Amino acid sequence: MKTIEEINEKIRQGDVCVVTAEEVKEMISELGPERVLKEVDVVTTGTFGAMCSTGAVFNFGHSDPPIKFKKVWLNDVEAYAGLAAVDAFLGATKPSETKELYGGSNVIEELVAGKEVELKAIGYGTDCYPRKEIETSVSLEDINQAEMINPRNAYQRYRAATNSSDRLLRTYMGTLLPNYGNLTFAGTGEISPLNNDPEYRTIGVGTRIFLCGAKGYVIGEGTQHSPPFGTLMVKGNLKEMSPKFIKACYFPGYAPSIYVGIGIPIPVLDEDIVKALAVRDSDIKTTIVDFGVARRVRPVVREVSYAELKSGKVEINGEEVRVSPLSSFYMAEKIMRELKKMIERGEFLLSTPVERLKREEVFRPMKQKEIKVVKDVMVKAVTIGEDWTVEDAARLLIEKNVNHLPVVDEEGFLKGIVTSWDIAKAVFRKSNKVRDIMTKDVVTVYPEDPIAIAVSKLEKYDISALPVIDSRRKVLGIVTSEALSKLLGR
């Protein structure tokens, strides 16, 4: 048994033994846990990944005459100003209002790099804060406080992503190629902080950490903390951070985000802690989920270990699928070594957590009003056969007072769709048969899809109706934009 105070005394004396999480695993298997407990005092863990729930709170000081921000922008990226007069919170994923591929993450990166950013604000104009607008430029030196406060960082593990659909998807998990074309995952597995302390014995509220080169602190469980998918809420002074350990990034089709570097020292206090430090990638399991289904509960493709993920290839349905990590192992290892050096030099003391993080799994979905699905709004479709004439189609449209005719075969399976526009085309081209004028590439929905999916498809493809089909493409009905707008009151 050792105590954190004893370890800190060794750090002050300069005779502490620090190893990285990567090294300790080898040592445990070579020397055995008892000797590791005796010889090693601190193990450094690390992660470097895109952590969207990142941001910074600023106090800019008062202008003359003073202003209370109604809205404030830094390099045209809006920060939240619903705080005291000149306080604001800038989120990493907030996009710029004027510049593409630029967001809150870039502003934070530029500030850390010592650059100036443009501050623009409008005020309410009150008796105590009369000023109504201001434009200036500021760097970290000019700001009273610039504190990084991240609601959710350092995910213990995360669901890996793939895509069964026939469309390329641009997601926060990177680009997912169609038909299980690739797989992406996040997290650093066996060297990641929380995987080395899964009971959260030494990582808790008040734990001093390495945050982008600065000394930061764990301030609580992160949002969506749900062990073993644990997360941390952290803070650290932006003014002390190093541009080496923070990097703005951009996920096309999703948003800006930011690579955050976190290192956490784990004091080797007793045998249980050594046991936890022995964890290997093969012990750390997660699931592969299918982003091809745009629902909250995405279908699970299979279970997978971090060892498989890190091997670069994972088997799905008998086929080898190539894997992309989204976290940087190179940077994570660099952080572990950097933190090790800081401790050895006596610059970084360990702290005892004042409160433990929650250990039970709790994760609620959003409370929503009843979710309406396509089935609730679809109507019976008036269908037509491929061999019918254009005249038949025209008659049907008029007699049944509809605008869309799904084209089906004898068994009711979808073959195409004909609209009044196609009839106009037919007259012009002197076509005779439905087969010749129908659109074959039909955009469809399933009866259990939420209506939000139907709406987004109508908007995306700029069309006015969607046949509703089952998994065998049999037509069950049709949902039209009129029916949806009535429902949504637009």
Added chain:
Amino acid sequence: MLFLLRFDSKTVREPIISLAAIKTGALINILRADVGARKGELIVEVPDEKAENVLELLEKMGVEVQEIKKSIAKKESCVHCGACLSICPTEVFYFNGEKKIELRAEKCIHCGACIKVCPTMALYFPI
């Protein structure tokens, strides 16, 4: 060696790749093809030792040939995450012993898929 082949309205109709393969005995690997009614573009890989023969023949048949030398390159902003690894169709990218991303540029077929997926916009084609 990699070659970019441009076919005009006449050559695009001829079975030129098959002819070149049969006549030279070279195993020609088509990496990318964009063939339309009036023109076409192929990127092909030809074994080095047969490259000269194939090149000569293709040019004789009226195909415009350009060797692809400059391929994908990487800037300092790379954080070595590996997002590019599973996107590249020809496995140009790999982790070295330090877990840093390295390039086998000679395998690049200029598709540009990686450029769009790199989160730190570190990949580009040098001009």
